Amino acid sequence: MAYHKQMIPHEASPLHVSQNPKDAGFYNNPYAFYARLHALDAPVYWKEYGLWCVCGFDSVNNALRDDRFARLPPAGMPMPEHPPHLSDFAAVERHSLLALEPPKHTRIRKTVNQAFVNRHVTQMATDIEVLANRLIDGFESTNEIDLLKAYATPIPVTVIARLLGVPECECDSLLAWSHAMVRVYTMTQTKQEELDANQASKEFQQLLFDLIRQRRKSPTDDLLSHMVTLKTDPLSDDEIVSTAVLLLNAGHEATVHQIGNAIHTLLALNWPRTWVDDEKHGNAIVAESMRFDAPLHLFTRYAQQDVELHPNIVIQKGEEIALLLGAANRDPRRFNQADTFKPDRTDAASVAFGAGLHFCIGATLARLEMRIALNTLFKRMPDIKLAEQPQYQNSFHFHGLQSLNVKW
Template sequence: MAFDPRDPVFLADPYPVFDVLRAEAPVHWHEGLGLAVAVSHAACSEVLRNRAAGRVWRDKEPASSFVAFNLLHQNSLLENEPPRHTRLRRLISAAFARGHTERLRPWVRSLADSLVSSLADAIKADGSADLLAHVAAPLPVEVIAELLGVPAADRNRLQPWSNAIVKMYEYALPAPAAVEAEAAAQEFVDYLRWLAAERVSAPGSDLISDLVAERDGGDRLSDDELVGTAVLLLMAGHEATVNVVGNGVLALLTHRSEWVRLVDDPGLLPTAVEELIRFDAPLQLFERTATEPTTVAGYELAPGDRIAALLGAAARDPLVFDSPARLDIGRTPNAHLGFGAGIHYCVGAPLARVEIAAALEALVTRLPSLRLAAEPRRRPEFVIRGLRTLPVTTN
């Protein structure tokens, strides 16, 4: 069974298709995508950990039309393999290790509480409101902006940049969207070069200041690497968190017993966060390229062959998860692959968990009677899975 990543019926619920594919074989060739796709948990884990299948960046062509977009990825931690990846991760992890997650934890909880308060006010005024617009979308943008030290007056520019750039990861992207993505990438590059220069002369407590200052002997991040790191943090941090919160709250409200369970026992927040990442994965596909002859679950790959881990399919594998189609906020253990695996495991995972937990805690504490007000609208993309709107009420 093939699937069309543009089919609205498939996008509404891809998991039954993944179940059929997984029952047939752990890896399939997908003609439309032009690559192999791994659908079992074991095969996806192997894709992510196989050192003979790496992240091999290919410039978006024509390269002269996508200078900024390509620059971001040429210098990204995510798009490089050892030895450069090892060096980048060492420098970036050292900067993160200066306590940024713990520094932001109380601020994130306060921010989430404030955003949920604004959602409650909007519901009181109008009868219903969009949870994405009031909570899920602004929360990660504000957190990443605070992490990077972006001045308050400039923060409203971050989300449009991220939204435009990530569309480049979809398949069969319309030409106008690609032009918009490059324009956003160039504006973001220019802005971050300016911000980094500001932090050289006036350092603060933010991550940009630490990235600028981080040294390992005589080594440090280049200007392009610093820009690539900051953009990766925004795009990965924003897109993942907004969609975990959106997809996750939708799952809770449509599985009412689990919402009530969390309202009654907020101590389940840590396992709830992991379960919501698993249940409706915000990132459905992660691509790798064979750098030498290798196999994944018996599927042969020659150098240059591409293979993708379908993370949403891995998350519903019954060999790993009991009753995988059931939402269980107390599920443990929970071996989801939502933050990746191996050397490309998400460096921002601890901060993402803090954000998601803060949003859920504020919602169940302040709005325990929350429910859907109307049918949500889903984004028409496959790779980045999320909602456009999530109308809610307390009536």
């Protein structure tokens, strides 16, 4: 087939779309924009990002599984580099699973996967339930609370810190470091945010190097100990630090927002609370809330060769494209009544956890945390209501609320 060269479509073309990601109307409700894209039934060129974007469910799902696309540019092509003021951030990123492709990705991912299986994620259910109940004990006697701060935020960070073996007294620092670091992934950060992210990476690394030293001397039963005591194919300290930072950051940021988004959806729709009362329905609510209002909306990939995305749209080798996960989950060609929250749908699916090589390692843990967090909250406090209409934070990629004030 004769390929056309990739071209930026003329501004007058319907495939050339403009949307400021920092526009409050947009980041509060990106779904109206997505509906516009779905009506075109084609990839679009998003002017503000300067990227071709894939939005349909099948196209996003296929691209995530397609080895002609990867998280890194093809061999021999320049790698994206961080400026010198992000050197500590870059050091932490260097061995992150999300910045690797096979064979190195396969080696580290295998180790983390083994460690996750060894820790028997599902056996953590009791621990999570105790934690959720303890948090509710702390605010139940008041009559209004920001659930994002008092409930959704502490659960994931405590769970992942315990799993890794980072002392729980460090949780506040972990949250602050993680918030500072994720700003750099939004592609719209300021220089000050980059400096803060670098400082956070430096302090985070220091803590982990200290813990790794301790675990080498006296290993325990945690994931850090598992990583430092590997006999075959051991990981270097730098690889362990990158992996631990990724698990801590990825492990809590998206989960906090998904717990918040799911509670918001259920309260806004006045959903019957009995639905979350048993495991089967709880799982269906969690799955549908991930489809309906997912926390991560955009990931990028580099073409490893020229790829024809659509007739007359060819992505050239080395070019970056965006995959709009949040749009794919609302594709009317894939989902019946895509904009309706229907936990009993027979066409259930979502790409909220990605797909293919980089599919979320923590998906089982995240689903478990969400089900227990929702179930415990609605069982203990069936009368909670939204105290005000919550606002989403100004970071389109991380689609989560600024706060979630509820009353009872």
